[in-house]
Amino acid sequence: MFLEIDVEHSVLVPVISEVVVSLLLFAGGYFIGKYREKAKLRGKDLDEYDFYPFEPDQNNFPQFNLKDFRLAVHYFLKNKDHTAARQLIFIGEQNNVRNQLESPELKQYEKLYHVYQGSKIEDDNNAFLENYKVIVRLLGQTFKNTGIEILLHNLMNPSRSIVEIENGEVTGRKIGMGTTMLVLDLKKRKERKEDKLNYELSIGDRKFKCTTIPIYRNDYGLIGAICINIDVNYINDEVLQKRDKLEEFFRNFCATDMKLQENILGKDEFEKANKGKKHWQQHDI
Template structure:
C-alpha cells in the first residue's frame, strides 16, 4: 500500500514538474516572440553629437542590422525597420549594406509593419478632422504626420494656413521628436519665424506599442493673423469668435461637477464668473 502511495506521489510530482516546465517554456517562447526594445541595445542607431543633439548614426544602424539578422528579436526588428524608413536608408546605403537592410526588411515583414502603422493612424486622422472642424476659418491649422515615411509625411491637414500639400516631407520632425523624447518631453509649444510669417506650433508625438514613434499631430496657429488682424479689427474679431463658438446641434446634458452645476443653477455664467 505504501509503495503504491509513493508511486502515486511520484506521478503527481512528475506531472507538476511537467506542468511547470511547460509554463516556463511558454513564457520563454512568448518573450522570444515579443522581443525587447531596440533602445536596450548598445547599437541603438542614435547618438548625441557635440552640440548635445540626438542624431541618426548610420554606422550604428548597420551594426543593428547585422545583429538583428543573426539574432531574431521581433520588437527591435520592427523598430529598426521603422527607423530605417524614417531616415531614408534605402537611398543612403550602398551595397552590401543595402542588401543586408533589404534582407532585414523582409525578415521582419517591413511592408506589414508600415501598413499596420498607417492603419493605426486612421483613428488619429478622425481626431484631427473633428478638432479642425471645431476651428474653421480661424488661422488654426491642425495636421497629422505619418512619420514611418518622412519623405511623404503629411498624411492629413485641416484649415490649411501654411500652404502645404498632402505627402509633403516632414523635414527634421522625426529627430526633433526623438530629441524631445530623450528629455522626457511629450509635447512642447514653440515659435517659428519664416520670412514675414510667424507661427505658434504645438507638436504631439504618437507612439505605437512595440514600434515606437510612428506619427505626430501638429497644431499651427497663424500668429500674425491672430495678433494683427483679429486683435485689432472688431469685425474680424466677431467673425473669429463666431467660428469658434459655432455648434451643429443642442444637447440636453450636464457636464458640470455637482458644485459647478449648483452655481450654474444660481446664475454663474462662465468659469471666471465668481
C-alpha cells in the same frame, strides 16, 4: 500500522516538495525564456541604426537614401531585428523601392519582405492611425477660420509624413508633404522626459505657437505625431488690432453646426447654471 503511515508520510513529503520545486523552476525558466524571446523580437527602432535611410538635405528636409536602405536590407537578412526590419519594409514600400533596386538587390528585398511578413505592415499601421486622422479632422473643423492648423504625421515615412491636415492654409502644407527632423527631435525629448508643448517657431517674418504630441506603438516605437500650430502674427496684427477681425474671429471660434440637449457640467456647476451662472469665472452665484 501507525508506523507504516508515518513512514509513507515521511517519504511522500520530500517527494512532493521536490516535484513542486521542479515545477516552479520549470515555470520560471519557461517565462524567463518567453521574456527573453519577446525582448529579442522587439529589437531596436530603425532610427537607432547608422543606416537609417533618411538624411536631411540643405533645407533640413529628410530625403530617402537608397544606399543606406540597401545596407539595411543586407544587415537584417543576417541579423534578426523584428522591429527595425519591419520599419524598414514600411519605408521601402512607401518610397517605391521595388522600382529603384537592381534585380539582385530586389530579390534580397523580397526575401526580407517575406521573412518579416511585410504584407501586413502598411495596413496595420494605417489602421492604427485611422482614429487619429478622425481626431485631427474633427478638431480642425472645430477651429475653422481662426488661424489654427491641426495635422497628423505618419512618421514611419518622414518624407511624406502628413496624412491628415485641417486648416492647412495657415502654413501652406498639404497631405503628402514631409516633416523636417521631427523624428530625431521627439526621440531626444523622450529620453530627456520633455514635452514639446507651447513652443515658439519663427520662420522669416512668420511666428507660430506650436504643440506636438507624439504617438507611440509597442511594436514600432514612434510612428506619428499630432501637431497644433497657431498663427501668432495673425492674432496679434489682425484679430487684436481690428474690431471687425476680432468679431469675425470669435464668431468663427464660437460657431456651431447643431444644437443638442446634453449636460457636460459637474453637479455643483449644473445647479449654479440653473440658478443663473453664465460662465466659469462668474463667482457671485
